[in-house]
Amino acid sequence: MSVALTSSPAPTSTRQEPLRVMVVDDSVVIRGLISRWIGSEPDMVVAASLRTGLDAVNQIERVNPDVAVLDIEMPDLDGISALPLLLAKKRNLIIIMASTLTRRNAEISFRALSLGASDYIPKPESTREASAADTFHHDLIQKIRSLGAKVRRRPPATSSPALDRAREPLTRPMPSPVAQPPLMRRAFSIHAPRVLLIGSSTGGPQALMALVTELGPVIDRFPVLITQHMPPTFTTILAEHLARSSHRPAHEAVDGEIVKAGRIYLAPGGRHMRVVRHGADAAIALDDGPAVNFCKPAVDPLFTSAIDVWQGGVLALVLTGMGSDGMRGGKEIVAAGGSVIAQDEASSVVWGMPGAAANAGICAAVLPLNQIAPKLVRVFAGDRS
Template sequence: MSIALTSTARPNSTQQEPLRVMVVDDSVVIRGLISRWIAAEPDMVVAASLRTGLDAVNQIERINPDVAVLDIEMPELDGISALPLLLAKKRNLIIIMASTLTRRNAEISFKALSLGASDYIPKPESTREATAAETFHHDLIQKIRSLGAKVRRSATAPASPPLAPSLDRSPRLPPAPVAQPQLLRRAFSHQAPRALLIGSSTGGPQALMALVAEIGAVIDRFPVLITQHMPPTFTTILAEHLARASHRPAHEAIDGEIVKPGTIYLAPGGRHMRVVRHGAETAIALDDGPPVNFCKPAVDPLFTSAIDVWQGGVLAVVLTGMGSDGMRGGKEIVAAGGSVIAQDEASSVVWGMPGAAANAGICAAILPLNQIASKLVRVFSGDRS
């Protein structure tokens, strides 16, 4: 999860109608708080503030929201039960699941992603914490704005298959959209890659699940390290899903452990993950330092640390996500002789992180999600054309 304390550019209200946001939460305090935040934004409006999922399902056609912020635990009809009913009535509705940081709620949030939710956001544990939760405030507003803009753009474009695969079985990739040829590409490094690094944020869990299911040949021979913007508990469960999708070991990285081929290492929520030399081997180094790019864990610390260990033998992939995390680290990887691949805009939930890398001119390839795995297998097998 990206914890962004700066807002994305706000559209001019004269160019389009404000985003209509439906807030669904059984807590009157949380409903009021979120509604006030939305009402304070010039490009958003509170379309409705409702207490239960049943209210939302019964009224969605009249309310016609662009985005719904949907609580998980509610009376009459909970969020996970309301989710498919809401999407059945409005297929392109952006749904952001909101839940407190418990393992049960994290599991439910992952299930919601497989059922069509666009994203999730952890809520503060109590209403007292919520009133002071600046990160919750800014992260929620950024998610609403970025995801809402995406659905409005797609409303005028040809229909495309849904991106989100099931998180309970090996995902199937959609047919390939056309990659963007107009952006500057660099040649792939002539150095053989010795490690695969992946950074992702919004939409990342779905993209990661699809990707690791198809790169077993890479995982078996090279270490794979992933930073996904996510809080604690959520990363624990993501690692379990990655293990199931890839049929390979995957776990939250442990400080000091030796990095080996055949394993997926995931940055744990709330800690930056780096790699360091440990004699002739490579070890994980976790730290509790301040956020980088307003994120913790952040992608840039992993990317830049890998240069000291593998020099130019690094291949980095930047997947869907808000912000620009990974772009600076990607620049350093390329300067050291490595290569960067970015996910293309059409297949990204939000083209922030990969777009920043692509527009910086550091990418050797900008590809749809379902073409990245096959490219990685070829590159790690020696084809660097």
Template sequence: MSVALVSPLASNSMRQEPLRVMVVDDSVVIRGLISRWIGSEPDMMVVGSLRTGLDAVNQLERINPDVAVLDIEMPELDGISALPQLLAKKRDLIIIMASTLTRRNAEISFKALSLGASDYIPKPESTREASAAEIFHHDLIQKIRSFGAKLRRAVPAAPSPALVPAPGRSREPSFRLQPSPVAQPQLVRRAFSMQAPRVLLIGSSTGGPQALMSLVGELGSVIDRFPVLITQHMPPTFTTILAEHLARSSHRPAHEAIDGEIVKAGQIYLAPGGRHMRVYRHGADAVIALDDGAPVNFCKPAVDPLFTSAIEVWQGGIMSVILTGMGSDGTRGGKDIVAAGGSVIAQDEATSVVWGMPGAAANAGICAAILPLNQIAPKLVRLFSGDRS
């Protein structure tokens, strides 16, 4: 057993101290790499470096971490088996599952989310690949920091931010991480477009898989009459599994988009991991275009390319939704959609796992509505049925 421990801090000083991170992986190379990355950040520290899930369960109370980076495949007790035992001992523990990009691991990661994991992160096949290691490094630190920031905002739950006018239902598991919003200034809300929506575009990231499965499960009539295009920040293989889950949740066809295919009503198109999804007009048809360009907003696929490209096809007939996620991807494209006459809806902070992407859009003043997740689908059904308010 390989264990490195730092004694836990007194509870009354936890809020002022760096985030306490436990790294659990049977690879000494990966443990060392992640530990060095975390150790170089001023707002976080490694309090445990463990080889197996059993070590993590046995040492949890002594180490007292805020966040655990948990490998899936380990001897003695694997990550998916250790997960519920860790949460039983510490209900508010943030657990980020780490796995290599295989279909089996992708399926296990989805199962982990349903069991209470906060998020997942794909590990590169080899840390010798500089670009893959760099992305892994960036994403891991951002996830730890974003979840840690929410964890520290431990204040009583409050209603969604008040909105002021500006001039001129699913069987999928719900989120484990409970909301802890802070007081917000009033956010400007724009009027919905008077143009009838002809397409639904959705962008999401951290917490997005659960939110998407809940949302599409209530959108049957919209999907039947209009195309739905989704960009979820996700690697290859994971998007394949997500498309299958979306099909089951919606009882409608859902698949990873194919380059050159015609966009049709009654279909859910998901941007495949590792490729940006755009659309363009060819005669009377809207057509999918996939590309292998550079990451946008550190993401690939990214939401902005889809949002911005859709304007050429549907102009002001775009209804777009920005769901839970880190960063600000979608805000620039959302601004373009609004300028072209379309509308943007953002998920509210209380129901978002991370209020980065929807929060950026809300604070940019481009949203016509900022709603709890369970209110977005009913609103969309009304809007696509002719409601303009």
């Protein structure tokens, strides 16, 4: 789960219109709370505060929001039913699903991502608990700001929304940004990779499920360890989805288990996943310590711990996500003789984590999502170009 204790800086330009946010929740307390938070941000404004999904569908054209925070359980029309109707009326709408941490809501949130939602956020069971409310507050504002920044760069739809959405892949890649100076690339390691490590956050579940469908030749011969910023229950569901998508064993990692080729290990929500030496083998070590990079699980602990086990035989992949988690660990992997690949900006939902790695000059490749799996297959087969 990503826990942002400090929000991203607000835009400094006074000419840019504030993000218009539509809040849809049947709880008057939650609606009021979120509306107050948004209203206190200089670069956001509450476009509407609505009780049901039906209200949102009926009013979206009048309200014209950039971002919608959409509850799952509501009367008249629930969030999952309202989602496609909202996107049919405004295909570029950013939708953040909000739900409490139950298995049913986690399943619905995953379904919402496949239907075009941009992200999800877990709501605290009670807003009276200060730490839970603070986490929800800061995480929500960061998601709105980061995802909203990208929607500003999208061109307006010029053809049928229904046809355009039918053509969109799961990850909803964005148009290429304005050309920037070329990023520094490093050569791939001369060492043969012995493990694949993956770090991801916002947009990660969609990217991971698309990626593992093509990684069979790598998974069969090497272990794959993944840290996705995600709360408990959600990681349980994600592991099940990864197993179905890859047709390979995938599960939440268990403390002390031996790491083996042919399996996908996912950091469980709320615990850091590291690896340690266990004789001639590697073993999982779960850590209930403090958040790292405001996240728990975090990517850096996995990346840095792998160096002691596999030295220069580490290949790390940084996928879409907010923040910079994975960049410091990636630097250490490269310094130890390993390699790092990052997802490119155009195919990322948020180019925070992969952008940090790419801009640090530690990547051997920065690739669109659909080119990453083929490249990994070639690298693990011996291609070092």
